[in-house]
Structures are given as structure tokens and as C-alpha cells.
Amino acid sequence: xxxxxxxxxxxxxxxxxxxxxxxxxxxxxxxxxxxxxxxxxxxxxxxxxxxxxxxxxxxxxxxxxxxxxxxxxxxxxxxxxxxxxxxxxxxxxxxxxxxxxxxxxxxxxxxxxxxxxxxxxxxxxxxxxxxxxxxxxxxxxxxxxxxxxxxxxxxxxxxxxxxxxxxxxxxxxxxxxxxxxxxxxxxxxxxxxxxxxxxxxxxxxxxxxxxxxxxxxxxxxxxxxxxxxxxxxxxxxxxxxxxxxxxxxxxxxxxxxxxxxxxxxxxxxxxxxxxxxxxxxxxxxxxxxxxxxxxxxxx
Amino acid sequence: xxxxxxxxxxxxxxxxxxxxxxxxxxxxxxxxxxxxxxxxxxxxxxxxxxxxxxxxxxxxxxxxxxxxxxxxxxxxxxxxxxxxxxxxxxxxxxxxxxxxxxxxxxxxxxxxxxxxxxxxxxxxxxxxxxxxxxxxxxxxxxxxxxxxxxxxxxxxxxxxxxxxxxxxxxxxxxxxxxxxxxxxxxxxxxxxxxxxxxxxxxxxxxxxxxxxxxxxxxxxxxxxxxxxxxxxxxxxxxxxxxxxxxxxxxxxxxxxxxxxxxxxxxxxxxxxxxxxxxxxxxxxxxxxxxxxxxxxxxxxxxxxxxxxxxx
Numbered sequence: 001x002x003x004x005x006x007x008x009x010x011x012x013x014x015x016x017x018x019x020x021x022x023x024x025x026x027x028x029x030x031x032x033x034x035x036x037x038x039x040x041x042x043x044x045x046x047x048x049x050x051x052x053x054x055x056x057x058x059x060x061x062x063x064x065x066x067x068x069x070x071x072x073x074x075x076x077x078x079x080x081x082x083x084x085x086x087x088x089x090x091x092x093x094x095x096x097x098x099x100x101x102x103x104x105x106x107x108x109x110x111x112x113x114x115x116x117x118x119x120x121x122x123x124x125x126x127x128x129x130x131x132x133x134x135x136x137x138x139x140x141x142x143x144x145x146x147x148x149x150x151x152x153x154x155x156x157x158x159x160x161x162x163x164x165x166x167x168x169x170x171x172x173x174x175x176x177x178x179x180x181x182x183x184x185x186x187x188x189x190x191x192x193x194x195x196x197x198x199x200x201x202x203x204x205x206x207x208x209x210x211x212x213x214x215x216x217x218x219x220x221x222x223x224x225x226x227x228x229x230x231x232x233x234x235x236x237x238x239x240x241x242x243x244x245x246x247x248x249x250x251x252x253x254x255x256x257x258x259x260x261x262x263x264x265x266x267x268x269x270x271x272x273x274x275x276x277x278x279x280x281x282x283x284x285x286x287x288x289x290x291x292x293x294x295x296x297x298x299x
Numbered sequence: 300x301x302x303x304x305x306x307x308x309x310x311x312x313x314x315x316x317x318x319x320x321x322x323x324x325x326x327x328x329x330x331x332x333x334x335x336x337x338x339x340x341x342x343x344x345x346x347x348x349x350x351x352x353x354x355x356x357x358x359x360x361x362x363x364x365x366x367x368x369x370x371x372x373x374x375x376x377x378x379x380x381x382x383x384x385x386x387x388x389x390x391x392x393x394x395x396x397x398x399x400x401x402x403x404x405x406x407x408x409x410x411x412x413x414x415x416x417x418x419x420x421x422x423x424x425x426x427x428x429x430x431x432x433x434x435x436x437x438x439x440x441x442x443x444x445x446x447x448x449x450x451x452x453x454x455x456x457x458x459x460x461x462x463x464x465x466x467x468x469x470x471x472x473x474x475x476x477x478x479x480x481x482x483x484x485x486x487x488x489x490x491x492x493x494x495x496x497x498x499x500x501x502x503x504x505x506x507x508x509x510x511x512x513x514x515x516x517x518x519x520x521x522x523x524x525x526x527x528x529x530x531x532x533x534x535x536x537x538x539x540x541x542x543x544x545x546x547x548x549x550x551x552x553x554x555x556x557x558x559x560x561x562x563x564x565x566x567x568x569x570x571x572x573x574x575x576x577x578x579x580x581x582x583x584x585x586x587x588x589x590x591x592x593x594x595x596x597x598x599x600x601x602x603x604x605x606x607x608x609x610x
Contacts, residue, residue: 077512078380078401100489102514103376103415107402120402122352124378124415135408222453242453246499254499256399257508257544260382270502280455287357287447288455290382290399294354295453297401 058127059097064138065090065216066110066118067162067189072140075107075120075299078253086110090164090189101129107299112143112162113188119222120297139218142169142191142209146226150233153197157226159183159207160192167213169193174206174223185211200228243296245275251296259285259293322347322458324358324418324442326465332435334473336427338370338480341440341465343418345378345404345448352403353458354451356418357396359443364392366429366438366469371422371480373563375517378404379418380510384542393443394421403451420517422480425469435470487515487564496558496572498547506544507572509558516563525554533557533569 066072066086074082074094086092104127109120119141125133142163151157159171166184169191173179179199185191191209206223227233243251245258262271262285272283279289323346333339343360347353356379362369369387379398386395396419407414442462450456494511512518523545524530524538538559556572 075402100492100514103378103417105378105400122400122402122405123408124404125408126411126413126415246501253510254497254508256380257506258501261544263382268502287355287397287449291355291449291455292453294399294401294403295451
């Protein structure tokens with residue numbers, strides 16, 4: 001009896017070693033620790049001594065307005081460089097220091113209290129040696145969403161979002177004839193416009209908004225779609241982000257790399273379902289897919 | 300006379316009414332003169348005007364391959380994130396590249412000291428010796444009319460694109476000018492920027508993903524260094540040239556991994572990657588264990604009987 005159990009557990013151990021070993025396991029989680037090193041620059045030629053090296057800080061300062069207490073993300077050359085919160089008056093300031101002189105592509109966006117992201121504003125800036133570059137007067141576009149994907153004609157559609165506190169919001173509905181309406185944001189920047197859909201025709205429409213406070217205008221928000229039809233279809237909870245190929249709720253270098261891997265290659269079934277289907281599902285990866293990915297980039 | 304003025308007025312109104320926004324691909328310098336054996340930099344740039352926003356481009360450039368040779372690129376100052384390395388086809392006299400601008404390029408911002416709209420810097424070399432019918436020869440470097448730019452509109456719509464080509468005069472009598480590219484390489488003492496490689500799983504495989512930048516001479520290549528033991532001194536280590544994404548096989552994961560980014564001037568930046576692969580499932584995973592138990596239960600009566608008969 002004892003011999004049997006001995007043999008049995010030897011077999012068990014062998015089978016586990018062969019088939020269940022971590023190296024063969026398909027479902028794995030990974031974590032990466034990264035440290036960076038650069039060899040010191042060579043010493044300056046010639047002798048001499050004395051004096052001190054005064055580091056020159058090339059910096060860029062971003063000043064502007066988002067929404068009260070909203071989270072602002074700053075991208076530097078497509079990667080997240082800073083995240084800050086806006087104050088109660090929606091004001092924010094971000095300083096990036098110790099930049100190498102050269103051209104940088106900065107992007108800035110905000111998320112409102114419901115996690116809806118604004119359009120990204122991009123600035124290509126030349127950072128010069130020993131100079132502080134200030135980018136002032138940034139007014140992030142409002143966030144915008146609609147409460148129904150399809151609204152029964154004659155009923156009300158709520159168009160809502162967040163922007164500067166106590167600002168006037170211009171809401172534009174692209175219909176057969178353009179409809180322009182106004183709303184007012186409250187102290188927390190929340191704004192709602194109740195659209196009487198009798199003013200619109202049946203069919204697909206788009207709406208966008210911009211805010212004005214005193215003499216300052218924001219850029220337009222992104223345009224969101226809705227349909228005026230014969231029934232009400234309510235907006236579901238926030239779905240997956242378009243272009244998020246590895247399902248981490250972000251669109252960044254990882255997704256770009258996955259897409260770049262399949263560029264100009266015949267697509268496997270996996271790539272058709274997990275890459276192409278999340279961008280322009282046409283059975284190929286081309287620049288159109290990259291353009292869509294670039295639009296939804298979060299860093 | 301009044302009729303002509305009226306006519307001109309209406310024509311100008313007509314054209315203004317139908318003015319379409321278009322992005323422009325252009326070169327800088329658009330015109331220049333170089334002697335024999337000269338290296339020079341030609342920048343391909345993108346001009347956009349509000350309200351147009353461009354987020355992807357695919358560009359082909361034609362050059363006279365019998366007189367010019369592209370010897371290098373610098374991508375450090377580019378607004379593009381390149382999909383792959385730019386390709387040179389010297390036989391056809393073509394350069395191809397494609398890249399994206401996440402969030403889109405809106406054009407220059409007021410007050411920026413220089414036009415930061417560079418797509419690529421191409422380093423050309425003129426021939427050391429050539430027989431020309433005259434003292435100088437005009438060489439045309441053109442954008443292919445099928446080059447494309449895409450709007451930042453979530454649909455991948457094509458933007459209207461205009462082209463402004465370059466004319467380079469190859470001149471026997473032109474004295475050799477300073478080599479700008481050599482100066483850039485000599486003066487670049489700054490290593491590429493810090494970077495954080497990431498590991499992601501796709502299609503049941505693990506991939507190493509990495510990218511960094513070098514604002515001066517531009518990035519040249521990456522090397523993956525596999526070491527059986529940890530490395531403490533990071534200088535002049537040599538590894539396998541790799542590109543992102545890089546497939547991580549279980550064999551590679553047994554090593555200590557280091558990525559080296561090297562710029563065109565030879566400056567190095569290292570990043571240490573310690574992938575810690577942890578099985579999510581327990582060591583004794585469920586299905587093989589069930590199989591073993593069932594097998595054991597089936598074999599138990601046989602072994603019991605065998606043991607009894609043996610005794």
C-alpha cells in the first residue's frame with residue numbers, strides 16, 4: 001500500500017513538473033522593474049581647474065484652465081510626463097524641468113468627474129538651452145456626452161459635460177440645418193442642455209460644445225453622435241476605448257507596438273479579432289488604423 | 300474698366316469661397332547649391348493651418364540616385380512616432396517613411412522660436428567625382444504625389460495634401476561647406492533619454508516593448524544584452540540588435556536582461572529589465588490534478604490486488 005502511494009506521488013510530481021511548470025504555463029502575469037543607467041560623459045579635453053558647473057534647466061511651464069478639481073494629464077512625446085489636479089477655479093499649472101534642448105510634442109487633456117476625457121490639445125514646442133518656455137492661456141475643451149444613443153423624436157435629449165465654472169456653453173447640433181443653443185455651467189463646471197428633438201429631423205446627428213468665460217473661448221469638444229428615431233436607447237456605462245488593443249484601458253506605446261507589428265503583414269485570426277476589429281475592421285492594417293489609434297491616444 | 304474690376308472681384312470671391320484647407324509637405328532648404336564630395340542635411344517638413352489637424356503621414360520621396368546618396372537619417376527632432384525605420388531604396392532613388400502624431404499636429408503655436416514641424420532630416424552625400432556637361436546641374440528632390448496625410452478625426456480620413464519640392468544645384472565651383480551632420484555628431488555628448496521597457500502579452504506570447512528618444516543626433520539602434528548574472532558596470536556592453544516589439548521566449552527569460560539605446564553619436568543609455576513571470580494558477584493546477592487523482596483511483600484496485608497476490 002505504501003509502495004503504491006510512493007509510486008503515485010512520484011508520478012504526480014513528474015506530471016506536474018512536465019505539464020504544469022511555470023515556464024509552460026500560458027496564463028502568466030508580468031511585472032517589470034526598470035532602472036536606467038548612462039555612462040558618464042567623457043571629461044572635457046585639456047587641463048585647467050576651478051570654477052563650477054552651473055546646471056542650466058531647460059523648462060516648459062503650462063498654465064491654463066480645465067474643470068474644477070479635474071485630473072489633467074500632460075504627455076511629452078506621447079508618454080505621460082505629469083498628472084496634476086486642477087484647483088476649485090479649474091486653474092492648473094505644470095512645470096517640466098531638465099529637458100534636453102530640441103523639439104517636443106506636448107499633449108494635454110483632462111478627465112471630468114465622470115471619467116470622460118476631453119479632446120487632447122497638442123503643442124509642438126522648441127525647447128531652447130537655458131530658457132523657460134511658458135505656454136499660457138490653455139483652455140481645455142469641455143467634456144461632452146449624451147444620455148441616449150437613440151432618442152424618440154419629440155422627447156428630450158440631455159447633452160451634458162463639464163467645463164469652466166459659471167461659463168456660457170455653446171452647444172452645436174449638426175443637423176440638416178445647424179442648431180446652436182446655449183447652456184450655463186454651475187460652480188462645479190457641470191453643464192446640461194435639454195434638446196427638444198422636435199427641432200431636429202429623423203436620422204443621425206452630431207453635437208459638440210465650446211465654452212466662453214469673459215473674453216476667453218475654449219476649443220470645441222469632440223463631436224458625439226446620436227440618432228433621432230422611434231425609440232429611446234440609453235447610453236450604457238463607459239465602454240472599452242477604441243484602439244485599446246491590450247485591454248488596459250489606455251491607448252499608448254504598447255498598443256502602437258502591437259499595431260506596428262501587424263503593419264503590412266497578413267493578419268492571423270487572433271489579429272483580425274483583437275487588433276483590426278478594434279480599429280477599422282477591414283482585414284488589413286494600414287495608415288487609417290494608425291490614424292484612429294493616434295486620435296484615441298491617452299499616453 | 301468697371302466691368303473688369305467687377306469681374307475680378309467676383310472671381311476673387313469665387314476662389315475665396317472655395318478655398319480648401321490643405322496640409323503641405325515641403326523641404327528645407329528648398330533651394331541650395333553644393334559642391335562635389337559634400338554632405339548636407341535636407342529636412343522634410345509638414346505645414347498645417349488651422350482648423351486642419353494631421354495625425355498620420357505616409358511619405359515617399361524621389362531623389363536622383365545617380366548624383367545623390369542618402370547616408371543617414373536623424374529622427375530626434377521629428378514630430379513623428381515612426382512605425383518602422385525609414386527605408387532607402389538606392390536603386391530606385393526612393394525614401395519611404397510613415398509615422399503618427401498622437402493627438403494630432405495643429406501647426407505652430409504663436410511665440411515658438413522656430414518652426415517645429417520636422418518630419419525627418421535626411422543626410423545626403425554628393426558624389427566625389429562626376430562628369431557634368433556644364434559647371435552645374437540642378438537636381439530635383441520631389442515628394443511622390445501619392446504621399447498621404449490623415450486627419451485627426453477618429454475616422455482616418457485623408458487630408459488634402461500639397462507638395463513643395465526642392466532643387467539642389469550640384470556645382471563644380473562650389474567650395475566645400477562645413478559638414479553640419481559631422482558637427483551634430485561631434486557635439487552630441489548627451490545619451491538618449493531614460494526609458495522604461497514594458498512587457499505585454501498578445502496572442503499568448505510575451506513581448507518586450509520599448510522606445511526612447513535623442514534630441515540631438517537622434518536614436519540609432521537598440522541592443523538586448525542577455526547575461527547569466529547581474530551586471531553592475533554599464534559601459535560598451537554588446538548585445539543583439541533588436542526592434543520593438545521583441546518576442547520574449549521562455550528561454551530568454553532565464554537571463555538577466557538589459558536594453559541599450561545608442562544614439563547616432565554613439566552615446567549609450569541602459570535600461571534593466573527584470574521580468575518576473577509568475578504563474579497565476581497554483582502550482583498544482585486544477586485539471587492535471589483531477590486527471591492524476593482519477594488515474595490514481597482507477598489504478599488503486601489493480602495495485603491492491605497485485606500487492607495482495609504477491610504476498
